[in-house]
Amino acid sequence: MSRTHIRDFHGDDLDQLVRLWGAVTDDAQAPIYSLAEVIASCQADHAIVAMRDQELVGAAVGRAAHAQGWIVFFGLAVPDPDGALAAGLLDALERRMAALGLAKLSALVPESQGLGPFTDNAFSVHRSVRYLERAMPVQRRELDTLKEVGGRILPRNLWRKVAGMTQEKTLLEERLVTPLARPDLAERFGVVPPRAVMLFGPPGTGKTTFARAVASRLDWPFVELFPSRLADGGGLAGALRSSFEAIADLEHAVVFIDEVEEIAAHRGGTPPSPTQGVTNELIKQVAEFREHDGKLLICATNFVRALDAAFLRHGRFDYVLPIGLPDADARRAIWSRYIPAEAVTRVDVDLLVEESDGLTPADIEYAARRASQDALARSLREDGADSVLGTTDYTRALAGTRATVSPEAIAEFTADIETLARL
Numbered sequence: 001m002s003r004t005h006i007r008d009f010h011g012d013d014l015d016q017l018v019r020l021w022g023a024v025t026d027d028a029q030a031p032i033y034s035l036a037e038v039i040a041s042c043q044a045d046h047a048i049v050a051m052r053d054q055e056l057v058g059a060a061v062g063r064a065a066h067a068q069g070w071i072v073f074f075g076l077a078v079p080d081p082d083g084a085l086a087a088g089l090l091d092a093l094e095r096r097m098a099a100l101g102l103a104k105l106s107a108l109v110p111e112s113q114g115l116g117p118f119t120d121n122a123f124s125v126h127r128s129v130r131y132l133e134r135a136m137p138v139q140r141r142e143l144d145t146l147k148e149v150g151g152r153i154l155p156r157n158l159w160r161k162v163a164g165m166t167q168e169k170t171l172l173e174e175r176l177v178t179p180l181a182r183p184d185l186a187e188r189f190g191v192v193p194p195r196a197v198m199l200f201g202p203p204g205t206g207k208t209t210f211a212r213a214v215a216s217r218l219d220w221p222f223v224e225l226f227p228s229r230l231a232d233g234g235g236l237a238g239a240l241r242s243s244f245e246a247i248a249d250l251e252h253a254v255v256f257i258d259e260v261e262e263i264a265a266h267r268g269g270t271p272p273s274p275t276q277g278v279t280n281e282l283i284k285q286v287a288e289f290r291e292h293d294g295k296l297l298i299c300a301t302n303f304v305r306a307l308d309a310a311f312l313r314h315g316r317f318d319y320v321l322p323i324g325l326p327d328a329d330a331r332r333a334i335w336s337r338y339i340p341a342e343a344v345t346r347v348d349v350d351l352l353v354e355e356s357d358g359l360t361p362a363d364i365e366y367a368a369r370r371a372s373q374d375a376l377a378r379s380l381r382e383d384g385a386d387s388v389l390g391t392t393d394y395t396r397a398l399a400g401t402r403a404t405v406s407p408e409a410i411a412e413f414t415a416d417i418e419t420l421a422r423l
């Protein structure tokens with residue numbers, strides 16, 4: 001049998017190393033370190049190969065991370081009955097990496113791979129450990145585009161933080177989140193994932209909150225376009241076009257246009273209104289946007305009836321969803337969010353839920369903050385003497401809170417649901 005020679009990796013070995021990597025990684029057990037990572041370590045860190053007759057028959061590749069070294073690849077192309085080949089490779093890698101002053105050398109080994117080579121070389125096995133990973137929502141090549149369009153990744157928990165609103169949440173979950181997050185499931189049931197939706201409802205009911213929560217839930221970057229700000233410098237239509245062009249480079253995005261009636265109100269009249277060109281551009285961009293997978297456009301408006309009929313027409317927006325005033329359950333959840341845990345047992349939440357009927361989440365938030373501030377101020381005036389936050393602080397704050405949404409506006413909203421909503 002010909003002699004096996006163990007030596008440092010050279011650039012010329014790359015082809016063979018890639019072949020070895022392919023041969024020893026199986027589909028059932030996806031490798032933890034991708035081939036790209038292994039190659040990067042070969043070039044920048046430490047790699048040892050075993051050669052027999054010009055053939056690469058084994059490799060061990062390591063990476064230093066501060067005081068801990070990681071073996072990012074270990075594989076043999078030939079049988080190694082006495083373990084000599086494995087031991088030689090691991091020894092050589094360890095010697096090279098020891099020069100860095102590492103405290104320990106670690107390896108993540110797929111369940112299907114034997115541990116023998118490692119335990120024979122004095123590695124101990126940690127049985128209590130499980131491996132976790134998360135794919136980053138934005139890849140490096142998208143970072144510049146994301147910055148250009150002012151997009152960002154939102155915190156992961158925004159969906160959970162939307163209190164109550166069970167009906168709206170269920171609807172958004174079923175219509176938007178699930179088909180987009182689980183395209184496999186959508187396809188199985190013949191559901192076409194939505195591309196664009198319109199949220200409408202009185203101000204302060206949570207349209208912006210829901211748009212952000214959907215992005216957070218999907219783990220997609222959130223890109224808000226501000227019609228009023230887009231225009232500075234050039235024309236609004238051109239600015240809109242270039243924003244959408246940049247967004248097209250992103251793999252995933254939730255694009256949000258708030259108060260869309262500003263740029264998509266009724267057109268017509270002679271002479272045509274100055275925003276008509278902008279509305280036309282937006283209609284064109286929505287059509288274009290609809291051509292691609294993996295992105296969602298959410299528009300929001302307080303005045304759905306003011307929107308241009310062509311803009312709202314079937315085929316542009318998959319759904320036109322009302323976001324209404326919070327019901328009792330939602331109000332209870334919103335109150336519970338803002339009443340401090342310390343005070344909640346003392347406060348008659350049922351009463352507050354009842355008295356806040358007709359208020360928006362934003363109104364309730366305002367009343368709750370107001371109650372807290374007033375109670376704090378009172379406690380300072382009274383020099384702290386047993387002053388606590390109680391029900392009357394809340395009812396007093398409620399009495400001083402004007403409902404954002406008038407009864408007439410509610411009547412209009414109810415009529416809009418009848419005529420314009422598309423669930």
Ligand SMILES: Nc1ncnc2c1ncn2[C@@H]1O[C@H](COP(=O)(O)OP(=O)(O)O)[C@@H](O)[C@H]1O
Binds near residue numbers: 362
């Ligand atoms: N379901 C909710 N739970 C808790 N807070 C909410 C909820 N909906 C809205 N809010 C709060 O109310 C305020 C206004 O909501 P927003 O989403 O801006 O309303 P809109 O966009 O419909 O005008 C925000 O401060 C938001 O945090």
Ligand SMILES: [Mg+2]
Binds near residue numbers: 204
């Ligand atoms: Mg808003």
